[in-house]
Amino acid sequence: MPLFHRQFIAALLFACLSLAAQGQTLRIVSEAWPPYIHDDNGVLRGLDYETAQIVLQRLGVEVEWQLLPWRRCLMALEQGHADGILDIFRTPEREALMLFPSEPLSQIEFVLFYAKANPHPFQRLTDLRGLKIGVSPGYWYNNRDFRESELFTREPAPSHAANFGKLVRKRVDLVINDRRGGRFILAQTGLDEHIRHHPRVISRDKMYLGLRRNAGLDQLAQRFASELRRFKHEPAYAALKARYNSPDRTRLAVQPPGKTANH
Known part of the structure; x- marks a missing residue:
C-alpha cells in the first residue's frame, strides 16, 4: 500500500477515535466551592459549573458530574476514574497529567x-x-x-x-x-x-477545566476553549456573572458563633 494511503487511513482512524471519545459520557469531578460549583439542595449550580455545562452542551458532550474532596478529585483523575476536573490551577507538574484548554473559566x-x-x-x-x-x-x-x-x-x-x-x-x-x-x-x-x-x-491565579492526558481528549480541549471564549462575549455570560457576584443569604450548614460543631 502506498505511503500516502497508509497516512490517510491512519489520520482517518485517529479522527474516528477522537470523535468516538468525544461521544462518550465525560466524567468530571470537582470540589464544592461556591460560587463556582456547589450543591444547592441536590442540584448543582455555580458560575464555572454552569458555564462549563453550557459550553459542553453546545459541543454535544454528555457529562457525568461528581463532587468530591479536592485530594480525591486529584486521585480520581490520576487513576483514570475521571476524565476531567473542574476549577484547577495550571502548574508545570499538572501539565504532565492533564490537558488545559487555552481559555480559563475564572480568574x-x-x-x-x-x-x-x-x-x-x-x-x-x-x-x-x-x-x-x-x-x-x-x-x-x-x-x-x-x-x-x-x-x-x-x-x-x-x-x-x-x-x-x-x-x-x-x-x-x-x-x-x-x-x-x-x-x-x-x-x-x-x-x-x-x-x-x-x-x-x-x-x-486562573482556574481551568483540566482534562486527562492521553485519553483522546486533545480536540475536545481545543473546541472547549474556542466555544468558551465565544460564550464569554454573550449577554448570557454577563448575566451569569452578575448573579453569582451578588449572592442571596441562603443558609448553609455552618454553625453560627457561640455554638459547637465537629470539624
Whole structure:
C-alpha cells in the first residue's frame, strides 16, 4: 500500500477515535466551592459549573458530574476514574497529567480573611509570624513565599465553609480563600457580619477545566476553549456573572458563633 494511503487511513482512524471519545459520557469531578460549583439542595449550580455545562452542551458532550474532596478529585483523575476536573490551577507538574484548554473559566484572587472580634493586622509576610492559618488541603497558592513560608502554621479543614466556622470560634487566626468565593460563602452562612478580609492580595491565579492526558481528549480541549471564549462575549455570560457576584443569604450548614460543631 502506498505511503500516502497508509497516512490517510491512519489520520482517518485517529479522527474516528477522537470523535468516538468525544461521544462518550465525560466524567468530571470537582470540589464544592461556591460560587463556582456547589450543591444547592441536590442540584448543582455555580458560575464555572454552569458555564462549563453550557459550553459542553453546545459541543454535544454528555457529562457525568461528581463532587468530591479536592485530594480525591486529584486521585480520581490520576487513576483514570475521571476524565476531567473542574476549577484547577495550571502548574508545570499538572501539565504532565492533564490537558488545559487555552481559555480559563475564572480568574481569582486569594486574600486573608479575619474575624472582626479577633483582627490580625497584615501588611507583609512577617506579620503572620506565629499565627495559625486555615487552608484547603491539596490547594495550590500561586505565591512561592507564602506557599513555602515557615513563619506560620497551616490548619486544613474539610470544606471552605468549615474553615470560616473555625475562624469565628478562634480555632484559626486567619483563613486564606478566594475573595469572591469567600464573600459568597459568608453571605450564605450569615457569617459576613463577623468576618472581613484584608485588602492585600496574596496571589492571583486562573482556574481551568483540566482534562486527562492521553485519553483522546486533545480536540475536545481545543473546541472547549474556542466555544468558551465565544460564550464569554454573550449577554448570557454577563448575566451569569452578575448573579453569582451578588449572592442571596441562603443558609448553609455552618454553625453560627457561640455554638459547637465537629470539624
